[in-house]
Structure formats: C-alpha cells, structure tokens
Amino acid sequence: MSKxxxxxxxxxxxxxxxxxxxxxxxxxxxxxxxxxxxxxxDAVTWVQRNVEPGLSYRFACRVGMCGxxxxxxxxxxxxxxxxxxxxxxxxxxxxxxxxxxxxxxxDLVCDLSDFFAKWLKANGRFVPTATREHPVKKISPLSRQRxxxxxxxxxxxxAVCYAACDAVEQYPNYxxxxxxxxxxxxxxxVRDDGKRERLRAITADGGCQCCHSQHGCASHCPNELNPAxxxxxxxxxxxxxxxxxxx
Amino acid sequence: xxxxHQKQPLWLAFAVHxxxxxxLALFLPAHFxxxxxxxxxxxxxxxxxxxSELPLVRVAETGLVFLLAVHCFGxxxxxxxxxxxxxxxxxxxxxxxxxxxxxxxVSFLLNGI
Amino acid sequence: MPGLxxxxxxxxxxxxxTPLVLTHLGVMIYAIRGGLGTTEILSRTQGSLLxxxxxxxxxxxxxxxxxxxxxxxxxxxxxxxxxxxxxxAILVGLGLLALGGQAVYTVVLA
Numbered sequence: 001m002s003k004x005x006x007x008x009x010x011x012x013x014x015x016x017x018x019x020x021x022x023x024x025x026x027x028x029x030x031x032x033x034x035x036x037x038x039x040x041x042d043a044v045t046w047v048q049r050n051v052e053p054g055l056s057y058r059f060a061c062r063v064g065m066c067g068x069x070x071x072x073x074x075x076x077x078x079x080x081x082x083x084x085x086x087x088x089x090x091x092x093x094x095x096x097x098x099x100x101x102x103x104x105x106x107d108l109v110c111d112l113s114d115f116f117a118k119w120l121k122a123n124g125r126f127v128p129t130a131t132r133e134h135p136v137k138k139i140s141p142l143s144r145q146r147x148x149x150x151x152x153x154x155x156x157x158x159a160v161c162y163a164a165c166d167a168v169e170q171y172p173n174y175x176x177x178x179x180x181x182x183x184x185x186x187x188x189x190v191r192d193d194g195k196r197e198r199l200r201a202i203t204a205d206g207g208c209q210c211c212h213s214q215h216g217c218a219s220h221c222p223n224e225l226n227p228a229x230x231x232x233x234x235x236x237x238x239x240x241x242x243x244x245x246x247x
Numbered sequence: 248x249x250x251x252h253q254k255q256p257l258w259l260a261f262a263v264h265x266x267x268x269x270x271l272a273l274f275l276p277a278h279f280x281x282x283x284x285x286x287x288x289x290x291x292x293x294x295x296x297x298x299s300e301l302p303l304v305r306v307a308e309t310g311l312v313f314l315l316a317v318h319c320f321g322x323x324x325x326x327x328x329x330x331x332x333x334x335x336x337x338x339x340x341x342x343x344x345x346x347x348x349x350x351x352x353v354s355f356l357l358n359g360i
Numbered sequence: 361m362p363g364l365x366x367x368x369x370x371x372x373x374x375x376x377x378t379p380l381v382l383t384h385l386g387v388m389i390y391a392i393r394g395g396l397g398t399t400e401i402l403s404r405t406q407g408s409l410l411x412x413x414x415x416x417x418x419x420x421x422x423x424x425x426x427x428x429x430x431x432x433x434x435x436x437x438x439x440x441x442x443x444x445x446x447x448x449a450i451l452v453g454l455g456l457l458a459l460g461g462q463a464v465y466t467v468v469l470a
Binding site: 072164232233 | 250251252253255257258261325328329330333337
C-alpha cells in the first residue's frame, strides 16, 4: 500500500470492491486515501495503480460523455466518473459492484451484449427516408414531436437505467428503459421510416407493457432523462395501434 | 426488503399499489362470501355487522377502506401517467393520492363513531 | 409475460371501475353513520336496478382486473408460467365472478 493510506483517521475510505468472474466472486476491502474532489472512478483507478493491478473495470472519457464507467455504488447504479466519493460515502465506506441485470465478465466489468442487442431489437436504429441528394428537411424545433424527441435524445448508453430497473430483472425479454427511450425518440422523428417494424418491437413480448412505472430509470439517469416518460408515450402509441388494428 | 436502488418515492408508490392490490384481492372473496350468505339467513351478516362495531374491528375496516382508496387514487395516477399528456409532478401526484386515501379512510373512521 | 392485450384489459377494467369504486367509498362513509345493519343495506339495494347493475358491473370488472394483476404477481414472484400461469389467472377471475355474482344476486334480487 502507498504511504498515503497510513495517514490519520478520516483521511482514507474503505472500498469494498466485488472481485470475481461469471463463476462467482466476493468482496475485497481496500483502503483508499481520499482527496477533496476525488471521484469513485479515481478511487478505483488508485486501487488498480497502487494495490491490485489485476482489477478490471471500464472507463474511457472520464467526463460523463462516453457512458462506460457505470457501476453499482452502494447498491445504486451510477456513472462513477461524475460521482464524488464524498457524495456517496456511507459509514466511511463505499461498496462497488458490477452493474445489476447484466452478466459479469470480470470484477467490475459487465457484458453489455444483451443491452445493445435489445437496443437493436427495439429498432433503435434511424431508418433514413432521404439520401444526400435530397434537400435537408426542415423540422421546426418547436414542433410537438421534435420536442418529445429532444427531451429523450441525450442518452449516453451507460446502462444505468437498465441496472436500476426491476422489470428488466423480472422479464428477461424486456427491452428495458434505454432501448425503449431510444425507440420513443425515433417514433417522434418525422424523417424516420422504421415505424412499422418499431411498433411491432415495442408491442411484442418484452415490449413497453412490461414497465411498472416505478421510475427507477428516471431517478437514476445521470443525464436526467426520463425513460419512464418515454415508455408512457410508447404505451399510448401501442394502445392506439391496437384500436387501429395495426398490431 | 427494500434495496438501495428502490429507495425513491415512486418505487414506494408502486409497492403501495401492489400490496394494496394483493390485500384487496385477498379480502374481496371474503367480502363477497359474507354478502352472499344474507340470502339464506340474515343472522350471519347481522352478527358480523354487530361484531364490526368493536373498536379494533372498526380500525381494521378503516384499513380496508384505506387499501381500496389508495389503490383507486394511486391507480388513477397511473392511468393519468399512461394515457394523459405528461405531467412532471409525479411525486406530488403520488403524495396527493396517498393523502386523499387517508382523508377517505379517516372520514370513514370518524363517521362510524 | 404480460402481453399488450392483457395490459390494455387491465387498464380498461380500471377505468370502468374507478367511478364505481368512488361511489362505493362515498356510500360507505355515508352508510357507516349510525352503524351498519342488514335491513338498512338491503332496503337500499333490494330490487334496485341501479345498484344491481352498478355492483354487477363492478364484479365483472374487478374479476378481470384482479385476475390480470395477480397473474403478473404470480409470474414475477412465484415464477409461474405458461399454462399454469393462465390457469391460475382464469381460476382467480372465475372465482371472483362466481362469489361476486352470488353476492350481488343475494343483496339485490333475493
């Protein structure tokens, strides 16, 4: 351990980090020296550099843009690069686990394949109606549809909402808040041509009806998006489609 | 057992809705059964209704009224959330539903005294 | 898995039930004054087409609503699925319908 960790009481924090892989694992305690503006990601990096070079975790941008550093911090999913140790510390301790609802690869690293597969399954891909030869379509930023899309567009795919959602835990097929939130932005995109297939995806087994409106997604989204609101919008679309006989 | 990620008001609203729903689903068969026995003989229901004037039973009944009211008002919040234009005050609406339910239950309790 | 049509049936039954439940809550607060008695209840309901249809409609909608609600819980908490899950829901629905139907018959018609 670095000499920094043997400073006086209160200057370091106990970090219980889940270590293991798909076959199982357990918590290992580390003593981390704290500094004023230290983030949880900083602390994890300190462990890897000073104590445990084999510790696996993901990060890239460190400024809340890439969405790769999400973990369970004291039981809640958070983006660790923008979460200060001082904000989440409890009884001078922080407990770190890999994201909930996703298979573990090693230590704090999850396999996000399912998460992204569902993104595609929800038809979260923009289907263009025009080519570069066409003139740029004018869309009023004040239109109701564009505003609905804008409200949900700033997703960084960090999977925090997916880890916060109990419906994802209960229903293995459930597309989840992130994928449905993305679908909602495209439902409201007048340039998009994938609406029919998307409607099928959001109304099928594991579609928007699985949401229990618990708002775990909205209360944990680091970008303060509200996937629950988007899903409520999709439910209206789905119900309308039933009455129109489209699904 | 409430897990850390569930510690937020709207999860609690969900839990209240679910538990009240289960409570009502368990109570309803008994309620229907007792009403159904009036046909054969009015005594069982009268005995039951007489018994229901005991203070403790009245409090339990108030609890049932609360279950019905909170499931009804909480359910109205969910219907509004899903089928009306979005309102950002979901926590306030959940609080309103709970307060209205308490109001109804206490009205029932006090009117019965 | 909750299908979309069950989801919709759940919501529609809730919408139909809401005014009935609100009425029931109001009647309860009104009727509890001075205590409850069989004669008092029956004098209000016996032979009344209005109460008969209101309670009848309630029994039908609550059977649907509770059956779908408990089906979701049976799946989520007890991992029932497939035929067993549907049988459970149908049993709940029919059970409530039978008991409720008997209650309405007794209170209104008998």
